[in-house]
Each structure stands twice: as structure tokens, then as C-alpha cells.
Amino acid sequence: MHEMIQEYAKRLKLSWIRENFHTVNIEDPQQYLLTLFEKEVKQREERKINLLFKTATLPNVSGNPFDWTDIQLGQGLSQESVLEGEFIEAKENMIFYGGVGAGKTYLSTLIGINAIQKYGKRVKFYTVASLANELLEANEKGTLTRLFNRIDKLDLLILDELGYIPLHKQGAELLFQVISMCYEKRSIIITTNLQFGQWNHVFGDPILTEAVVDRLIHHSHLILFGGESKRMKESMMMKN
Ligand SMILES: Nc1ncnc2c1ncn2[C@@H]1O[C@H](COP(=O)(O)OP(=O)(O)O)[C@@H](O)[C@H]1O
Ligand SMILES: [Mg+2]
Structure with missing residues (x-):
């Protein structure tokens, strides 16, 4: 029995x-x-x-509480609403702008963790460079449709570090396709150290850049990460 x-x-x-x-x-x-x-x-x-x-594939986190001291939230945002990912429900985007070590990756990761843990959302974390590489590779192997389909099922796409590395022409075009695909259907968090006016350097083409910026900033919130680098502060303290 x-x-x-x-x-x-x-x-x-x-x-x-x-x-x-x-x-x-x-x-x-x-x-x-x-x-x-x-x-x-x-x-x-x-x-x-x-x-x-x-x-x-979220990065590991330290577990320290997030310090909001130097963070400027846009209108209509609260710390709570950002952490709880209310923008995901509204299919809005987030642009995290600021210097190195200001907590952009950390906050985007915390939002991702909450979205999964509390709400069972489908999240994917990429650096811009890693997604561009994956897109190029998939394109070569003929598996681009499969990758697009996976991205199309997400609730939140996190694109970290726009601006450190310029993209190849085809990588930039494929990334634009991803951003267009997400437009008004799902949320993107993009972290960057570059003002919009400098995104040209990444996408390499002013018309493509304008199209990317248009789609991203429509229905989006800008969060400014100011203050001196926490990473620098920590490493300075280690040395002393
Ligand atoms: N506002 C913050 N609150 C708590 N910890 C922070 C904050 N900003 C940075 N840190 C710490 O510094 C590390 C580096 O920050 P990170 O998010 O990688 O910076 P960025 O992505 O802006 O370059 C984080 O892993 C975290 O431990
Ligand atoms: Mg970072």
C-alpha cells in the first residue's frame, strides 16, 4: 500500500x-x-x-541596510515604493544615475530580491556588456528568438552599468531591440554613470541613441545617486 x-x-x-x-x-x-x-x-x-x-543571476549582497542619505528620489516616489517595486506593477522604468560606488547596483539588486521573494516576479540581472555579448552570441548561433522569448517573459530586466564600455554596432542594435520589446510591457532598471547626452558614446549612433532614450524615459523615474563613493569609503577604512 x-x-x-x-x-x-x-x-x-x-x-x-x-x-x-x-x-x-x-x-x-x-x-x-x-x-x-x-x-x-x-x-x-x-x-x-x-x-x-x-x-x-543577481549579484551577491552584503546584507547591510540600504542608506538613502545621498539618494534623490523623483516626484511621486518613496523609499518604500521603490524597494517594493511598485514601478514593476505599473510597467514603468527606473534610471539610476550616479558615480561609482554610490549604490546603484546594490539598490537594483535589493529591488530584484524583493520582487522575487515577496511577489514571485521574474527578474533578470545583466550588465549591459554581458547582455550585448549574449545577444551577439545568440545571433551568431541562430538562437536569438529563444533569447528574446526568455526576455519577453520577464517582469523586471535589470541592465547594470551602461556607459563603461562602448558597444559594437550590432550589439547596440540588438540591445535597442530588447529595450523596444520591453517598452510599456515590462520594467527595466538601467544604471549608468552617464547623462543622456553622453549615451551616444555607448550606442555609437545619435539616431539609435535618441530612440533608446525616448523609449526608456517615457514612463520612467530618474533616481540620482550622489555623495562620495561608499566603496571608496570602505576601502579607505580598510587601509587605515
Ligand atoms: N546607499 C548605500 N547603502 C548601503 N550600502 C551601499 C550604498 N551604496 C553603496 N553601498 C555599498 O557599496 C558597495 C558598492 O556599491 P554599488 O551598488 O556596487 O555601487 P555602484 O553600482 O553605484 O557603482 C555595495 O555593494 C554596498 O555594499
Ligand atoms: Mg554598479
Whole structure:
């Protein structure tokens, strides 16, 4: 009987129940069944969240609370609403602008973590350079459609570090396709140390740049990361 129960549980894809049903105390049949279902659902949800984290490829975080002292939020934004990712629900974009070590990557990662953990959102973190490379590679291998489809299923695309490395012409065009694809359908966070006027240097073509900026800034919030570099502060403290 034990084996038959396991067999049925397997066919029904009830993996928690299959492995653990015999360990649950039976006093009342309803209570028993309720416990089995609750555990099964819980395990399924945990697995889903783990998978979302795995595919999101978010950077590791220190766990320090985020320091908002030098952060200027745009109108209509609060610390709470940013961290809770309200803009994701509204399919709006975020542009994080500021110097190195100001917390742009950190905040975007914290938003990503919350979106997955609390809301089961599909998130993907790329540096601009890594996405451009992946796009170029997929294009060569003939798997671009598959990559586009994956991106098309996201709730939040994080594009980190626009501006450190100029893109190749084809990389820039493919990146533009991604940004267009997300337009008004899903949210992008883009972090950059460059003002819009300098995005030319990255995209290499003023018309393409204008098209990118147009799509990104429509329905978007700008957050300014000021202050001196925290990374620098930390490394200075290490040296002393
Ligand atoms: N506002 C902040 N609050 C808490 N920690 C911060 C903040 N800004 C930077 N840090 C710390 O400094 C590190 C570097 O910041 P990072 O987010 O990589 O900067 P940026 O992406 O703007 O160059 C982070 O991992 C974090 O530990
Ligand atoms: Mg960064």
C-alpha cells in the first residue's frame, strides 16, 4: 500500500506527499489531508522562488541596510515604493544615475530580491556588456528568438552599468531591440554613470541613441545617486 500511495503521488506530481505522507500524524482525516496539502504547496512555492533566484543571476549582497542619505528620489516616489517595486506593477522604468560606488547596483539588486521573494516576479540581472555579448552570441548561433522569448517573459530586466564600455554596432542594435520589446510591457532598471547626452558614446549612433532614450524615459523615474563613493569609503577604512 505504501508503494502504491507513492506511485500515485508521483503520477500526481505530489513530491512532498510522496516522501513524507507516512510521517504525518493522523488524528482526524481532514486535518491529515490539510497538512499534506499545505506542505505540498509550501514546498512547491519554495522551489519556484529558488528557481526564480537561480535564473535571475543577481549579484551577491552584503546584507547591510540600504542608506538613502545621498539618494534623490523623483516626484511621486518613496523609499518604500521603490524597494517594493511598485514601478514593476505599473510597467514603468527606473534610471539610476550616479558615480561609482554610490549604490546603484546594490539598490537594483535589493529591488530584484524583493520582487522575487515577496511577489514571485521574474527578474533578470545583466550588465549591459554581458547582455550585448549574449545577444551577439545568440545571433551568431541562430538562437536569438529563444533569447528574446526568455526576455519577453520577464517582469523586471535589470541592465547594470551602461556607459563603461562602448558597444559594437550590432550589439547596440540588438540591445535597442530588447529595450523596444520591453517598452510599456515590462520594467527595466538601467544604471549608468552617464547623462543622456553622453549615451551616444555607448550606442555609437545619435539616431539609435535618441530612440533608446525616448523609449526608456517615457514612463520612467530618474533616481540620482550622489555623495562620495561608499566603496571608496570602505576601502579607505580598510587601509587605515
Ligand atoms: N546607499 C548605500 N547603502 C548601503 N550600502 C551601499 C550604498 N551604496 C553603496 N553601498 C555599498 O557599496 C558597495 C558598492 O556599491 P554599488 O551598488 O556596487 O555601487 P555602484 O553600482 O553605484 O557603482 C555595495 O555593494 C554596498 O555594499
Ligand atoms: Mg554598479
